[in-house]
Amino acid sequence: MPDPFLTTILPQLASGAAHTHALGFTYEGVEGDRVRLRTPWRADLVGDPETDVFAGGLVTAMLDHVGGLAIWVALGRFAPIATLDLRIDYMRAARPRVDLLSEARCYKLTRTIGFVRAWAFEDDPADPVAASQATYVINSDGGRGAGANLQPRGDAA
Amino acid sequence: MTGLLDTIPYARFLGLRTEEDGGILTVIMPFADHLVGNPMLPALHGGSTAALLELTAIAQMALAWPRLRLPRPITVTTAYLRSGKPLDVRARARISRAGRRVAHVLAEAWQEDPAQPIASLTAHFSLDMDNSDLP
Numbered sequence: 001m002p003d004p005f006l007t008t009i010l011p012q013l014a015s016g017a018a019h020t021h022a023l024g025f026t027y028e029g030v031e032g033d034r035v036r037l038r039t040p041w042r043a044d045l046v047g048d049p050e051t052d053v054f055a056g057g058l059v060t061a062m063l064d065h066v067g068g069l070a071i072w073v074a075l076g077r078f079a080p081i082a083t084l085d086l087r088i089d090y091m092r093a094a095r096p097r098v099d100l101l102s103e104a105r106c107y108k109l110t111r112t113i114g115f116v117r118a119w120a121f122e123d124d125p126a127d128p129v130a131a132s133q134a135t136y137v138i139n140s141d142g143g144r145g146a147g148a149n150l151q152p153r154g155d156a157a
Numbered sequence: 158m159t160g161l162l163d164t165i166p167y168a169r170f171l172g173l174r175t176e177e178d179g180g181i182l183t184v185i186m187p188f189a190d191h192l193v194g195n196p197m198l199p200a201l202h203g204g205s206t207a208a209l210l211e212l213t214a215i216a217q218m219a220l221a222w223p224r225l226r227l228p229r230p231i232t233v234t235t236a237y238l239r240s241g242k243p244l245d246v247r248a249r250a251r252i253s254r255a256g257r258r259v260a261h262v263l264a265e266a267w268q269e270d271p272a273q274p275i276a277s278l279t280a281h282f283s284l285d286m287d288n289s290d291l292p
Binding site for chain 2: 017018019020021022023043044045046047049055057058060061062064065082084086087088089090
């Protein structure tokens with residue numbers, strides 16, 4: 001019996017929000033703890049009109065997002081999350097006018113933080129365009145509850 | 158030089174505008190529905206904000222060094238400090254080191270208050286003329 005979270009909810013989380021929909025993200029599926037996302041090549045997502053290669057910002061958005069999907073895969077359910085820190089190494093230019101794939105894996109989950117590695121590539125994960133290392137806050141309240149964990153005190157600590 | 162971002166398709170996709178004051182650029186990302194990543198809060202997608210910061214860094218370098226070929230990112234780190242509200246975002250970048258081959262740039266993005274940034278970027282870019290093998 002397939003898990004309805006993986007078959008129904010995760011694909012919606014992959015491209016259901018306005019930004020991910022506008023970028024054309026498509027869900028490519030889960031294998032074990034790895035999840036994949038595709039961005040079909042589009043002229044309006046290019047970073048340098050002389051090369052017709054995807055913008056660094058697009059690679060960033062996709063790696064950020066696929067990393068979030070990996071957190072939900074590791075949790076086995078949806079929970080509000082927020083990216084805390086995202087480092088991306090750009091190893092080479094993407095090939096012009098070619099779709100970009102990304103794959104992410106959450107390799108450690110604590111009660112509050114998820115640690116993720118992700119890669120972007122055209123067809124071979126061993127030959128990445130970019131690689132990312134990111135942390136996500138789980139059960140994020142959107143940053144609105146800052147200080148909620150502090151005990152009241154007479155003076156500021 | 159503020160026209161650089163108009164020539165970059167991804168900057169147009171994000172709707173970026175630039176203001177220049179004494180050699181310092183402020184890049185504005187006006188709020189638009191297609192930038193939202195969390196419809197429930199609602200909050201901007203982290204990818205929108207990170208791309209704004211990266212393009213602000215590139216535009217600031219292009220302003221400082223008009224004859225340079227487009228700088229290419231090598232390592233880009235974004236810290237997300239606050240949730241991006243459904244409001245305009247402004248960003249500024251400062252070149253902290255300019256070498257012959259590599260530059261380091263710091264950038265911050267904010268909404269209502271520059272002292273309360275929503276995200277900060279620290280990045281190395283390649284300035285090599287022969288950098289077209291990078292993105």
